[in-house]
Amino acid sequence: MSVAVSSDSLIRPRVSGASLKSEFVAFKVNRIVEAASHLFYERGYSSCTLDNVANQLSVTKPFLYSYFKNKEAILAAICEVGISEALAVLEDVLAHEHGSHRARLAEVVRKVGQIVIDRQEYVVVYQREMKHLSADDYKRILRLRHSFDHQIGEMIREGVASGEFREDIDPFIAVWIGGLISWIPTWYSSSGQRSAEEVIEYLVQAALRLAGAE
Amino acid sequence: MSVAVSSDSLIRPRVSGASLKSEFVAFKVNRIVEAASHLFYERGYSSCTLDNVANQLSVTKPFLYSYFKNKEAILAAICEVGISEALAVLEDVLAHEHGSHRARLAEVVRKVGQIVIDRQEYVVVYQREMKHLSADDYKRILRLRHSFDHQIGEMIREGVASGEFREDIDPFIAVWIGGLISWIPTWYSSSGQRSAEEVIEYLVQAALRLAGAE
DNA sequence: AAAAATATCTACCTGCTAGTAGTTTTTACA
DNA sequence: TGTAAAAACTACTAGCAGGTAGATATTTTT
Incomplete structure (x- = not known):
């Protein structure tokens, strides 16, 4: 979209x-x-x-x-942007980045982080207001979120299985990476004058450090 | 309260x-x-x-x-619990824990994390709905939040100055620790069957790892 | 036990907001 | 340029939600 x-x-x-x-x-x-x-x-x-x-x-x-059925339909469109763009970026990285597991992790954090910052308002609204969606829209959006979480989890499990990531961080790190989507906007806006690039590079380093894959 | x-x-x-x-x-x-x-x-x-x-x-x-002036006053009372209990716990730890800087950091994460989980609903409402407070209440609550952030920042700076924490993590780690207050409820509830103790111990380890103070 | 004070409720008002019916304006096309 | 179709607007309704006035019930005091 x-x-x-x-x-x-x-x-x-x-x-x-x-x-x-x-x-x-x-x-x-x-x-x-x-x-x-x-x-x-x-x-x-x-x-x-x-x-x-x-x-x-x-x-x-x-x-x-004349363009939307009702107020809730506008919210549904916002939520769809909020989750589906992050999901698209994630799938794109997983499909094209074939380096080491740590390279894949770094690239996922970098690209997803960027889209979350670019679409900050959509992402925050999606998180905060999703509960006001109709039952059908809610289910549809939730499926996208589950797909996102699942693919992050798989990526981490593969890295752990390969020995590149510490064993004891699974599965918390999966929650952590998924949590980026919740967390970046708060963080980015509260970190003052820092550029998006600085914030993202810090996140990449933090993710690698947490995964034991520096 | x-x-x-x-x-x-x-x-x-x-x-x-x-x-x-x-x-x-x-x-x-x-x-x-x-x-x-x-x-x-x-x-x-x-x-x-x-x-x-x-x-x-x-x-x-x-x-x-007969107990509250209006709807907003109820929200203000909730927000006050949400931030002031975390602040009280933080100040208590800082006043009584006199071990190493890493011991102080660990104890802060542990105790603040516990109160955020205990008062999860208050903390989440405080974060999400604070913008609906009247100007006066907003200012009052914001002062408490700033005090919280400031003391976290000081603690981190002291640890860096002492050499116990890595230099390059300041000041992001301060935002990260402050971010616990935003982040734990989402995380805790999305991590399924994990106990509060497990989540908190993981957070303590993650904070130490991020600070380079394992 | 009666009176005074306090606590709680019933019934209402007012303004606001999602949603709509039907008219007017604008555009497309001959 | 005239006519049909599409787009946008004016004016409205119905129901809800914050807030209140005054009545009723409960407790305390004498």
Whole structure:
């Protein structure tokens, strides 16, 4: 799901060519999701009204209802970004990084850490507000999270089996790495002037040290 | 602030003796705070109604208003427990543990970790819902948090200065230890069948390893 | 045991918010 | 440029939730 947008207007651009209509719909959906994630991040899902979201975009409430079934559907879209992008990055690293287990661990922490920082507001909203999803959306999002956790756990177990990681850290380290997704935003924002690169490199070193794989 | 209560009724016990009235008031205040923290923890502050809280206690809404000024005041009481107990434990350890710096670090992680697990619901609500406090309450609670962070930072700096801790981990480790307060509840509940003791002992070892003070 | 004081409840108000019906504006196309 | 279709808006409803006034029940005191 692409979310980054560059224009700052919802006025339909005068473009020629076929099939740009669905693109423009997606563009507006993304603008809504982006604005909502920002507001939900700052004030919380239950404290934000749809009028708040509409105002932020200089549109009206019924506008939102022509792109989303209800308020909860907007939250579901945010949560989906929050977990699915991290999952996609994880799977990409696991599919393409074929070095040592410690190299794989470092790359996972680096790439997942980066996406969590890039999509900080989505990730935090996903964590904090997931409980307000409908039963169906909740199950769908939870499956993605379980897939994420499972693949992290497998990676760690393989490293332990190979002898590269200390035996006694399994399975806590798996929880720890999974915990990055919960923890980075708090940490990153509370560590003041540090750049994302500094924070991530520290996390990579910390993960290796915890795994006994320096 | 004492919060643990044993009775399961709000009916005034038939006790004799002077000055038990204020004790009974405190007892009821604690019951309200306890019930509210549980509901806020599970469903979120903004999604919980005062009727929910009252029902949980088998009383009515005006009952709550005779002990608290408004809904936000209940949240403030919860937040105060969430941070002030951790702060008290920290200060107690720092005042009485005079061994090596690594012994102090281990004891801080152990004792603060224990209180965070014991008061899990309060701590989580404090973190997640603090932004809904009034400006005055927010400032008051934030001061406690800053005091906590500051003392953790000092402890780490002293350990680094003494040579017991690795130089390059300062000041990230300070954020990490402070982050325990954010992180333990998620971790503890997602680590399945593990006992509080196991989780805490792992945290102590992890903190020492991160500090380079094993 | 009656009166005073305290504690709790019933019943209500007011403002807000998710969601909708139907009208108006804008766009696409001939 | 005129007409149909699509997009967006104005104006509304229904229900809920924080907060309160005044009545009732309970406890304490004399």
